[in-house]
Amino acid sequence: MSCYPPFFLYVLVHFVLIFLSSFSFTFLRTKSPYTHKSDLSLSPPLSTPFVTINTNLHVHCSKQFHSVREREREREREKLRFVVMASGGGSVEEVSNKQVILKDYVSGFPKESDMYLNASGTIKLKVPEGSNAILVKNLYLSCDPYMRPRMKQPIPGNETYIEPFKPGSPIVGNGVAKVLDSGHPDFKKGDLIWGMTGWEEYSLITATQTLYKIHHTDVPLSYYTGLLGMPGMTAYAGFYEICSPKKGERVFISAASGAVGQLVGQFAKLLGCYVIGSAGSKEKASLLIMRVDLLKNKFGFNEAFNYKEEPDLHAALKRYFPEGIDIYFENVGGKMLDAVLLNMRAHGRIAVCGMISQYNLEHPEGVHNLMTVVWKRVRIEGFMVSEYHHLFPKFLEFVLPYIKEGKITYVEDVAEGLESAPAALIGLFTGRNVGKQVVVVARE
Amino acid sequence: MSCYPPFFLYVLVHFVLIFLSSFSFTFLRTKSPYTHKSDLSLSPPLSTPFVTINTNLHVHCSKQFHSVREREREREREKLRFVVMASGGGSVEEVSNKQVILKDYVSGFPKESDMYLNASGTIKLKVPEGSNAILVKNLYLSCDPYMRPRMKQPIPGNETYIEPFKPGSPIVGNGVAKVLDSGHPDFKKGDLIWGMTGWEEYSLITATQTLYKIHHTDVPLSYYTGLLGMPGMTAYAGFYEICSPKKGERVFISAASGAVGQLVGQFAKLLGCYVIGSAGSKEKASLLIMRVDLLKNKFGFNEAFNYKEEPDLHAALKRYFPEGIDIYFENVGGKMLDAVLLNMRAHGRIAVCGMISQYNLEHPEGVHNLMTVVWKRVRIEGFMVSEYHHLFPKFLEFVLPYIKEGKITYVEDVAEGLESAPAALIGLFTGRNVGKQVVVVARE
Structure with missing residues (x-):
């Protein structure tokens, strides 16, 4: 199927979608925002995970708008x-x-x-x-x-x-x-x-x-709310400025299907890192499958897993990173951070972007394995994107060609x-x- | 009183001390290892805290051995x-x-x-x-x-x-x-x-x-077990290589009367930092008083406090560092780290040397305030001195003159x-x- 369908098709689908979205139906754009998959459904089988969500999911990998x-x-x-x-x-x-x-x-x-x-x-x-x-x-x-x-x-x-x-x-x-x-x-x-x-x-x-x-x-x-805005800059500054990444290093990303995580993983892949992401959802099992599928098949992560299916996160990370983690991009906090700490390699870096698992707790969970930062000489560093906005022109120079060449999926x-x-x-x-x-x- | 008493006095006191130490008595050397305070006592009043410990305390500030x-x-x-x-x-x-x-x-x-x-x-x-x-x-x-x-x-x-x-x-x-x-x-x-x-x-x-x-x-x-050995190198590498210290910065040191803490504080003072240390003891109240006194009056810390007397460590640190902490040299972990995190300044650094409060626990305490590393853009970095031994000659070059000039109390x-x-x-x-x-x- 061509990436660029005739314009009338775009207009037709556009109006159909406006109608459907008012009923919280689902649609999916693949390859280009102007190319719509036709298999719209309220209750699709799990084998077609991309069409099971109840909001509008756009997968962009486009060159021309x-x-x-x-x-x-x-x-x-x-x-x-x-x-x-x-x-x-x-x-x-x-x-x-x-x-x-x-x-x-x-x-x-x-x-x-x-x-x-x-x-x-x-x-x-x-x-x-x-x-x-x-x-x-x-x-x-x-x-x-x-x-x-x-x-x-x-x-x-x-x-x-x-x-x-x-x-x-x-x-x-x-x-x-x-x-x-x-x-x-x-x-x-x-x-x-x-x-x-x-x-x-x-x-x-x-x-x-x-x-x-x-x-x-x-x-x-x-895109300026995400890939080209604050989350994009967060991924860029966090990965390149805080993580000190090197080609071949082992990178783990939590909340990897989120706005920032999906980009960090792809930046890491572009640099030649080995990338694994985790995702999860409190809502629907189908979302989990879709997320993990996205990470592996759309974002090109080496592996992805659903942390909800892992009763022992430490063991899961040990399985996915038998040689340990060089870089952890922290979006989650709590138990995930605790498990990651036990799996860090010597001189590992943890860029702390946020801790979404903790935001709704009146009393944040305790993190118990901090002694690992000594044994493994780990650096944990928090950052806020607001301090890196001077890098925005450099970031655009970096990311726009990748977007236009279709090398970043968003x-x-x-x-x-x-x-x-x-x-x-x-x-x-x-x-x-x-x-x-x-x-x-x-x-x- | 002269720093260098006649040799016969040294010999006399030496033998007295060997006798006393066999009964777990206490003695104190001040200014020079060859100058002994005479107020030895088993149960001295608290107003003379230097003579209340049950092992041999040596305060060295000497030039000639x-x-x-x-x-x-x-x-x-x-x-x-x-x-x-x-x-x-x-x-x-x-x-x-x-x-x-x-x-x-x-x-x-x-x-x-x-x-x-x-x-x-x-x-x-x-x-x-x-x-x-x-x-x-x-x-x-x-x-x-x-x-x-x-x-x-x-x-x-x-x-x-x-x-x-x-x-x-x-x-x-x-x-x-x-x-x-x-x-x-x-x-x-x-x-x-x-x-x-x-x-x-x-x-x-x-x-x-x-x-x-x-x-x-x-x-x-x-000294080669301490000031000139592993603890000295730990203090030197941890402070200069990990903490990225600058003159005028606010430095907090836990376990500050210990082997490493006492040196970090003095290195920080020599650089022109504002230094506060905490100390405590599970054993005797008199030890606490002595430690705090040591920190302030012998090591020249700006302030020192007994963490055992502080029901709210967060409030205590807020009182001692109303403008926050730039550098925390972490020897303790647990609740102290949690309280410090809440008091870090923007771009603060925490060098993690050890976490003595956690070593005897089967399950380490949880640290809850890690989200601060994002809000305050804090760097937490663990290190092991074994990776800095190449700096040993440089360290000796740095520290020996201070010892010989009596500028470091040990x-x-x-x-x-x-x-x-x-x-x-x-x-x-x-x-x-x-x-x-x-x-x-x-x-x-």
Whole structure:
């Protein structure tokens, strides 16, 4: 089958999918976002694991997106004309602005009901006079594990945690947006940006220093919530700057089908490492099978395993890494870290990106095998991508050719509409997503 | 009072002390090993904490040892003549060789009775024909925390732990010894060495690659079990190679009155860091007071505290380091590490030297606050001094001038006689020692 089907097929499938997705049906894009597998089903057999999830899974390995992007731009221009006309062309009217609001600080496992959709809000599509903020229309929002700790009540006097969300205000996170109005000299109307924005239709962004202009638009814009955004940079900086990787080394990645894990594994493979990933899910067995299959057959990992099927993680790692682990990319924490520590090789490195298994616990689990860092002379190093943004141009230079040559496979799990955002975020912690969890607020 | 009293005073006090030490009395050397405080007492008031310990505490800050060393050499030569005569001058007779034997693998808290003195052994004071081993007379033995894990039964297939001791065989550890016979071209009779030897009067050492010849003898030979041996190198490599220290940084050291801790703190002070140490003891309150006093008043730490008096270690560290900790030199593990993690500054470094609080536990305590390594971008790095021995010449070049200028204070806790070795080793884990725990097998 060709990677590039006729355009009418794309349009046809596009509308079918919009219809299906409103019923939480499933579809899959393979090879290209514009090539859709036809075996859509509610209850497929387990032997076709790619079609069993209840959100939209996109497997991208594409080279060309330009013409579709052009069409999207045209439609955006039309819509903007309408907005300006609606506001009378001169004085600015307020428009409706749906928002996802955090009700209160969250303890324990988060629930969808910890957030609510406020549909009654409005916003003026104009930056206030004299402000150097920008006014954006949000297109794609990113669901990331680090957002869970931001829901916790801050501990007075303890600056250990990153800035918490404000109850009663919209959730804040990375996203892709289009500039509708700008009081900042670096941004102008029509610019596409990615960075910190609100979980709402339109945002007035004052912290413009957290934003990056999107210059490369011949890739899907949603990539800037993942592969080309914060998770991509996290994988790049974490692997190359923290792990000090060498060709041939043995790399283990937990949460390997997630936004960051899938990329670290592929970067490691591109360098010539031996890569094994683990994945799991609290939700459905079929998701597990799909994840492990993805890791091995789409991302090209040497091996992958479902940690839920391993009663003894230490033994499992011993089996998969009989000679030990040189590099562990830590996304999980807790028992997995404990098992990994026992299997590290001399001078092993552990880059700590996050510990998703711990975020919903009031009291984090204890890690018992830290003495291994002495016996094996292991380095454990935490990092935050915010300190590596100076590497962003270098990262793009590194990754864009691989994307365009189809050497990096990227999986997105797409939730449609702002109203689906709370469920999408919670899904990260139940393990419902496969790949980067994106919320589409608007495509244009 | 002069630092250098007349020689007759030294001789007089020397014999008094030999008498006193046989009753487990206490003495203290200050400023110079040849200057003795006169306030010896079995039950001194707490206001004179330096004289309350039940082993021999030596505080050294001396510049000159030469004449005494010369006398020791002369006595050694006399004794060797006697040995040769006893063996008939030609054919080699066996001599008695007392040994400290490990009974069996140890679980839980070690006891003196886990070891026993075998007084019935003999040894020929001659290297077997054709062997490239060396035959040494052991002078000083080193008690070090890492020896406890070596008493554990090895876990089959798990190479996490360093090589265990052999039940039924003598304990093995660092020591200072004199070569009596050599089959190795690098060593000759009369050489002084330090390195891995047996807990016995004489040892046949085949692993000569672990040995270092002692070239600088104008310092007490016992220093090569500590300040100038493995603990000194541990402090040097751990601090300079792992901690990446910078002038003005805030350094915290646990087990700070121990062999390694006391040196790390002083190295940090010499670099211009702000240094706080913690100490504690399960044994006697008076030891705690002495330790804290030592840290502040002898080692020149900025502050010191008794962790036993702190119900909330996190709060204590917050009080002592309101701006957080840049460098933590980890000797303790467990709850202390957990509390430190919460108090690390951004980009802090934790050099993990050991975790003495965990060595006697069947199941190590859990460390819960590891997520801090992400929020604070902390590096935790374990190391073993055995990988830094190439730095030994550089280390001597660094440390010898400080010793000779009296800029480093060094505290030894000296146990007399091989038979006292088991108690001395156990004392490390009850916190009985103050400073480097040494066992004197023979002084010449």
